[in-house]
Amino acid sequence: MTVPKAEPEAHDRRSLHERIAADLRDDIMTGELPPGANLPSTAQLRSRFDASNATIQKALQLLKDERLVVGRAGAAVTVREHRQRTIRPATSLTPAAADEPYPWLAEAAEHGRDARITLLDVSETSAPADIRAALGLRDDDTVVLRSQLLLIDDEPAELVRSYYPLDIARSTPLMERRRIKGGTTTLLRELRHTPHHCVDRVSARVPSQEQFEALRLPGSLPVLCTLRVVYAADGRPIEATSMVKAGHLYELQYEFSPQKA
Structure with missing residues (x-):
């Protein structure tokens, strides 16, 4: 009897900073992070995503490029007025x-x-x-x-x-x-x-x-x-x-x- 092979486990192949940006983007679009709210601190994001400071900053830069958030290095990053x-x-x-x-x-x-x-x-x-x-x-x-x-x-x-x-x-x-x-x-x-x-x-x-x-x-x-x-x-x-x-x-x-x- 031939045993069918198990389906390969799904895996998100995006880079870590893209995955972090995707999760934060979803929080913004669903209203979990409303306009005017500060994003979690870099330390909190490091802990949540098990990522380095550099990776967190790359993720935040993606959201800034999309004009979803505003902020500068060393300061709080804030959700912009809802653009959706x-x-x-x-x-x-x-x-x-x-x-x-x-x-x-x-x-x-x-x-x-x-x-x-x-x-x-x-x-x-x-x-x-x-x-x-x-x-x-x-x-x-x-x-x-x-x-x-x-x-x-x-x-x-x-x-x-x-x-x-x-x-x-x-x-x-x-x-x-x-x-x-x-x-x-x-x-x-x-x-x-x-x-x-x-x-x-x-x-x-x-x-x-x-x-x-x-x-x-x-x-x-x-x-x-x-x-x-x-x-x-x-x-x-x-x-x-x-x-x-x-x-x-x-x-x-x-x-x-x-x-x-």
Whole structure:
């Protein structure tokens, strides 16, 4: 009788200072260490993690680079004001009047933040495989791409790439290299392609080089990727958007009611 081999024991292969930073980061994100709280002293962290002073300082430097904590050598290290932002995906389909700011900008302003959108590119191009599948396109079909960078307090917050079928975007402001008053949701309604519902696929990934640079990530942190497909009332996909955010700065909040039996 062959005895099955035991599964290898799971082991965290990250360096010790990365593991220490990860545990402290979790304490900050869960509120165990709230804004304004001092982190445990170096002596306490040495004892907790069985680590040297140098290793503790390397861990704290990672958190400082991520702007989660502030402090200097020899002084207490303090948790900064909570930087994690809650995103409510349902609000993005709310149309805005032509003279009103995007819902995203208005929400940021309510929290006392300076938010703005930089339009990076508008072009007719081929689409990645996941976008083609989402929009039901052939491999040789082209789409209109609108690429934007969202910034909060001059920090990159989100890299957004929205794709539109060519027959919807042709000869419309979607193809113009300028921002659209009221946002694309409002424009699609005006074009008689009223958004009816959307489907989000959310995943955490290692950032690509482009994402790393665009979001000015401080280190080897994951990004939160959302692929959103917007459908018209007849079920046709009319927009597919890739949204990439720094994973340590965001959480998504979904609200829904249980379905009746």
